[in-house]
Amino acid sequence: DQQVKQNSPSLSVQEGRISILNCDYTNSMFDYFLWYKKYPAEGPTFLISISSIKDKNEDGRFTVFLNKSAKHLSLHIVPSQPGDSAVYFCAAYHCDVAGNQFYFGTGTSLTVIP
Amino acid sequence: EPEVTQTPSHQVTQMGQEVILRCVPISNHLYFYWYRQILGQKVEFLVSFYNNEISEKSEIFDDQFSVERPDGSNFTLKIRSTKLEDSAMYFCASDTTRSYNEQFFGPGTRLTVL
Numbered sequence: 001d002q003q004v005k006q007n008s009p010s011l012s013v014q015e016g017r018i019s020i021l022n023c024d025y026t027n028s029m030f031d032y033f034l035w036y037k038k039y040p041a042e043g044p045t046f047l048i049s050i051s052s053i054k055d056k057n058e059d060g061r062f063t064v065f066l067n068k069s070a071k072h073l074s075l076h077i078v079p080s081q082p083g084d085s086a087v088y089f090c091a092a093y094h095c096d097v098a099g100n101q102f103y104f105g106t107g108t109s110l111t112v113i114p
Numbered sequence: 115e116p117e118v119t120q121t122p123s124h125q126v127t128q129m130g131q132e133v134i135l136r137c138v139p140i141s142n143h144l145y146f147y148w149y150r151q152i153l154g155q156k157v158e159f160l161v162s163f164y165n166n167e168i169s170e171k172s173e174i175f176d177d178q179f180s181v182e183r184p185d186g187s188n189f190t191l192k193i194r195s196t197k198l199e200d201s202a203m204y205f206c207a208s209d210t211t212r213s214y215n216e217q218f219f220g221p222g223t224r225l226t227v228l
Contacts, residue, residue, distance in 0.1 A: 042221050046218075
């Protein structure tokens, strides 16, 4: 079952413009949402997270927005830089009696064109 | 900067053979994780490990999988009898807390089962 979905497998953006990566989820019990960035031949790198009680978290050029009613979150990168070209994974987890349940999306490959 | 390391980078094995994937987490981290990514698919959580025991595991982590921290520095994933569908990238991660927010990932081991 796909509890976390990234429906766009790829995205191309001009350098300096905004990149918007989207993620949808089905489980309203998720406590935290995270974005990871992955370069080829490397492991994922944590980028930014947001608690389910917030609707926005900003860190430099990266901002994550959470719309709980729509079960949707997005990552905004502005301005986009060529070094941002990577695969971006959305992830979510929640804690219950069974422990932490953690789910990744399928990833969106971002290409920033110089 | 401290990093998570994994060996080997690529492991080729015959179906039915046992494999052990090795990870050296960051030295002051307490929580350890294994994930896998089948080529072209999403990253999947396998197991988390704390205080020398499994904290959480996914339904993928069945009886053919086991984890161990044999000597206080290595963290291993053993697959007892490999199947073709076990072919994937396996990522190890470690963290100081259980929150998933600050996980550091290793570069991965590509397992190919023939």
